[in-house]
Amino acid sequence: ELKVEQNPLFLSMQEGKNYTIYCNYSTTSDRLYWYRQDPGKSLESLFVLLSNGAVKQEGRLMASLDTKARLSTLHITAAVHDLSATYFCAVDDTETSGSRLTFGEGTQLTVNP
Amino acid sequence: EPEVTQTPSHQVTQMGQEVILRCVPISNHLYFYWYRQILGQKVEFLVSFYNNEISEKSEIFDDQFSVERPDGSNFTLKIRSTKLEDSAMYFCASRRGQGLGYTFGSGTRLTVV
Known part of the structure; x- marks a missing residue:
């Protein structure tokens, strides 16, 4: 069974910081x-x-994929309050017949002024 | 930009009642999906549909659930006898082909009381 793990699950950061x-x-x-x-x-x-x-x-967000390490990253540069949201990664399970997405648990991001 | 349309946006139903959730996928898309998200949790796959039949279903998609594409445009999810634990946001998604992006609808919030 495909497992997708995100971390952190909760992230509180100040405006202007990177994570x-x-x-x-x-x-x-x-x-x-x-x-x-x-x-x-x-x-x-x-x-x-x-x-x-x-x-x-795209803007202050950058995503990358390393399939050998089975790792993707979402980098936030100089965070602003408008980026506060929950971010999910999802992997296409290509071993299934119809293909389907398996989601991570989500990262709840709060950007504080 | 083409959209996946879901109706209703919110449905409240009594336990044991049947509900039908409706979706209009993007017109040239060939693969259709239902996902659900219990409040505060991750998004879970329910079922995929291609070429007028189910391609794959998860363990959540038991005999109480069924899907149909009755007229070539609508794609419906029926829950025959709702339980309290069926309360969730249900998302429809479609894609034109494997390896291409998914487009999600705005969701139907189902509340079973």
Whole structure:
């Protein structure tokens, strides 16, 4: 069974600081996704990482994928309050027939002024 | 930008009643999914659907659950006899092909009382 682990689960940081969220997974998948979720809302797609060494950046967020280490990171640069949300990584389980996403537990990020 | 549309946004039902959650996936997408998220927890896979049949289902998707694509546009999730523990946010998702990104709907919050 595919396992996806995120850490930390809770992150409180000050505006202007940098931090990294880690996502480890247990299968050989090379397809990993990052989503943002605001309270009571849907999942907003942030990044789609489809190969080893993939790096994508959007604003203050940068995501990378190392399939050999089975690790993805979401790096936050100079955090602002608007980034406060829950961030999920999800791995495409390519060993199943229909393919499906297995999500991590989520990292609840709070950015304090 | 194309969207996955879900209705209703919120449904309250009595335990033991049947509910149908509706989704309109993006029109040229071929793979369809239902996920659920119990309040404060991670997103869990329920079922995937391709070529008018279930591709895969999780252990959560027992005999009380069924899915249909009755008219080529709608994609429904039926829960025959709801239990208190079915209370959750249910997300529909679709994708055009394997290896491509998923688009999630805005969700239906189901409350069983």
